[in-house]
Amino acid sequence: MSDALVLASQDGPVLTLTLNRPAALNSFNGAMHEQLRAALDAAAANAAVRCVILTGAGRGFCAGQDLADPMVAPSPAGEPPKDLSRAIELHYTPLVKRLKSMPVPVIAAVNGVAAGAGANLALNCDLVLAAQSASFIQAFAKIGLVPDTGGTWLLPRIVGRARALGLAMLGDKLTAAEAERIGLIWKCVEDTALADEARKLAERLAAMPVKALAATRAAIDAAQHFTLDQALDHEAALQAELGRAHDYLEGVAAFGAKRAPQFTDR
Numbered sequence: 001m002s003d004a005l006v007l008a009s010q011d012g013p014v015l016t017l018t019l020n021r022p023a024a025l026n027s028f029n030g031a032m033h034e035q036l037r038a039a040l041d042a043a044a045a046n047a048a049v050r051c052v053i054l055t056g057a058g059r060g061f062c063a064g065q066d067l068a069d070p071m072v073a074p075s076p077a078g079e080p081p082k083d084l085s086r087a088i089e090l091h092y093t094p095l096v097k098r099l100k101s102m103p104v105p106v107i108a109a110v111n112g113v114a115a116g117a118g119a120n121l122a123l124n125c126d127l128v129l130a131a132q133s134a135s136f137i138q139a140f141a142k143i144g145l146v147p148d149t150g151g152t153w154l155l156p157r158i159v160g161r162a163r164a165l166g167l168a169m170l171g172d173k174l175t176a177a178e179a180e181r182i183g184l185i186w187k188c189v190e191d192t193a194l195a196d197e198a199r200k201l202a203e204r205l206a207a208m209p210v211k212a213l214a215a216t217r218a219a220i221d222a223a224q225h226f227t228l229d230q231a232l233d234h235e236a237a238l239q240a241e242l243g244r245a246h247d248y249l250e251g252v253a254a255f256g257a258k259r260a261p262q263f264t265d266r
Contacts, residue, residue, distance in 0.1 A: 005032040006039050007057070013050035013206040014199065015043050022058025025113060027066040033091040040098050047266055050206035052102065053198050054125060055109040064116025064139060088148055092117060096150045099124045100221065103266055105205045105213050109198035110134045110176070110185075120149035123158065126217055127201065128185035130176035131194040136184065137174065138167045157224055159184055209247035211265040 007018040017039050019026035043049045056062055071087045074080055108125035115137040122128050140147050147168050155164035159182050176188040189197045215238050223231045247265040254261035
């Protein structure tokens with residue numbers, strides 16, 4: 001196994017990023033944060049990448065923050081760290097913003113436990129596939145904290161206030177099947193099928209007009225705090241922009257000619 005904390009493998013238009021601290025269930029330390037953001041930045045700048053898969057090495061997806069990391073660990077004398085918000089501002093906030101501004105779709109292929117910030121890392125991706133043996137845990141309350149990595153914003157919007165509070169306050173383990181049932185994730189699949197299903201989904205998205213897909217993500221997120229009138233105006237502005245792009249012309253031409261479109265915008 002490579003010493004890199006994030007492994008990158010590109011096959012055609014699909015880039016797979018694998019969190020690579022398996023002995024620590026891929027929990028975050030500062031170095032892994034930096035490597036993941038650098039890999040996402042490189043993917044955003046690479047016109048050959050049209051979809052990203054994010055997964056984990058070993059038996060976990062991401063167990064959240066490594067509590068032994070000096071930035072968040074109590075002192076040997078038992079004194080609290082100076083300011084936990086520093087870790088949020090330095091690492092987690094930029095990571096969420098990077099995911100939400102990716103010019104291509106991002107799929108989370110959750111291969112094992114996704115806990116705390118690891119669960120919300122997955123939920124910040126566009127589509128979440130999870131192996132049947134995977135689980136999601138909002139573990140923050142168990143150590144006296146609130147959900148972060150966008151959790152307080154994401155959870156009620158995905159599953160509603162009642163379920164969001166239950167997940168966040170109780171910190172119970174949620175199976176992948178139950179996560180699919182309540183609409184927290186896109187799909188639960190057999191463990192042995194996860195990699196193949198993620199790849200098929202990524203190839204499907206990569207063949208689509210990814211510029212429009214990224215705009216769709218942004219529009220749906222923005223609409224959560226818009227009035228209906230604002231949402232209608234925003235939709236019109238986006239359609240005006242996308243309607244001038246190559247992919248719209250190509251899509252219409254392909255539809256008329258009854259052929260498969262070749263989308264290239266990004």
